[in-house]
Amino acid sequence: MRSDTSHPRFPLGEYIRRHAGLPHDLAQSGMRGELASVRTLLRRVEAGNPEELSRRIARRHGVGPERVFLTHGATEANTLVLFHLARRHARRRGGHPRVRVRRPEYPPLLDTARYAGFRVLRTPGEPEVALLSNPSNPEGTLLSSDALAEFTRGSRDLLVDETFREFSSAPPLKDGGSAELWLTGTFTKAFGADDLRVGYAIAPASQVEAFRNASWLLDGIPPASIASALALDRGRSQILREVRARFQQNVRTLAEFEPEASVLAAPVWFDRTTSTLGGDRLARAGLRRGVLVCPGRFFGEPRGVRICLTRSSFPADFAAYRSVKAELGLLR
Numbered sequence: 620m621r622s623d624t625s626h627p628r629f630p631l632g633e634y635i636r637r638h639a640g641l642p643h644d645l646a647q648s649g650m651r652g653e654l655a656s657v658r659t660l661l662r663r664v665e666a667g668n669p670e671e672l673s674r675r676i677a678r679r680h681g682v683g684p685e686r687v688f689l690t691h692g693a694t695e696a697n698t699l700v701l702f703h704l705a706r707r708h709a710r711r712r713g714g715h716p717r718v719r720v721r722r723p724e725y726p727p728l729l730d731t732a733r734y735a736g737f738r739v740l741r742t743p744g745e746p747e748v749a750l751l752s753n754p755s756n757p758e759g760t761l762l763s764s765d766a767l768a769e770f771t772r773g774s775r776d777l778l779v780d781e782t783f784r785e786f787s788s789a790p791p792l793k794d795g796g797s798a799e800l801w802l803t804g805t806f807t808k809a810f811g812a813d814d815l816r817v818g819y820a821i822a823p824a825s826q827v828e829a830f831r832n833a834s835w836l837l838d839g840i841p842p843a844s845i846a847s848a849l850a851l852d853r854g855r856s857q858i859l860r861e862v863r864a865r866f867q868q869n870v871r872t873l874a875e876f877e878p879e880a881s882v883l884a885a886p887v888w889f890d891r892t893t894s895t896l897g898g899d900r901l902a903r904a905g906l907r908r909g910v911l912v913c914p915g916r917f918f919g920e921p922r923g924v925r926i927c928l929t930r931s932s933f934p935a936d937f938a939a940y941r942s943v944k945a946e947l948g949l950l951r
């Protein structure tokens with residue numbers, strides 16, 4: 620058994636799990652049990668094969684099916700890609716490869732990159748890999764193509780985690796500019812299918828063979844998960860209609876008070892209005908009143924907190940959050 624110190628830890632996940640069951644949960648980005656269309660579609664699941672699922676994903680991304688690697692969710696996809704790239708660049712130039720990330724960023728991306736052997740580049744320079752969630756978790760926004768090109772400048776590989784993309788109609792990223800593009804995605808968020816654990820990585824054409832060798836750790840997705848993911852994929856337009864309507868409704872609720880939130884492309888928002896107090900203190904005050912939010916320090920930005928807009932209970936949860944802020948004198 621591995622010791623605690625060598626085992627990768629995801630402190631954000633631990634924080635959320637430690638505080639499960641509070642009446643107002645604005646910390647969960649998962650969609651378990653939220654979508655009626657998903658419940659209906661999963662009642663009529665026919666057997667299917669992974670090749671068909673890969674073909675459907677490949678078609679939407681405009682790539683050959685051999686470039687799609689099915690995984691147990693986006694977490695595994697990000698992990699396999701980062702371990703592959705760390706080895707590849709360490710072999711090429713020796714020493715520790717470097718990665719550029721944004722702040723704030725979804726913390727497991729950073730934790731996994733470090734665990735795979737990357738050094739995080741804090742000063743201007745040319746990292747081997749640029750890594751981001753887009754739309755961003757925790758900010759919920761999409762990067763413009765100019766900003767993405769600037770972020771990627773000088774790197775050889777670009778890994779974009781598109782876990783939240785399907786909450787809006789934004790098309791998948793098609794090209795990484797000067798860098799080789801790796802994409803990851805999942806059925807666990809916009810498809811409300813947390814329990815299926817099906818996601819994927821899309822490798823650049825030039826590295827498909829090398830990545831196939833590196834991804835020997837992939838042990839195949841259970842047939843029941845493949846069949847269910849196929850059922851959801853076939854019912855894709857029905858599900859996305861429902862999930863986007865819910866998301867837009869929650870965005871409208873949020874934007875009544877925070878107008879800049881009307882541009883959100885993903886069901887997360889990073890509240891910086893708390894900066895005089897700090898994210899930890901606001902999160903603690905929330906906990907005392909049964910409101911769970913994620914302290915910004917987990918994302919590398921301790922002045923704010925992240926809240927999620929995934930649930931149908933969002934209007935009530937957000938009202939409870941606003942009363943905590945009102946008591947603390949934080950409302951604008």
Ligand SMILES: Cc1ncc(COP(=O)(O)O)c(C=O)c1O
Nearest residue numbers: 692693694725752756782805807
């Ligand atoms: C940006 C991002 N990537 C990956 C994941 C994990 O996805 P999965 O549950 O498919 O492993 C999450 C979960 O919230 C996420 O926000």
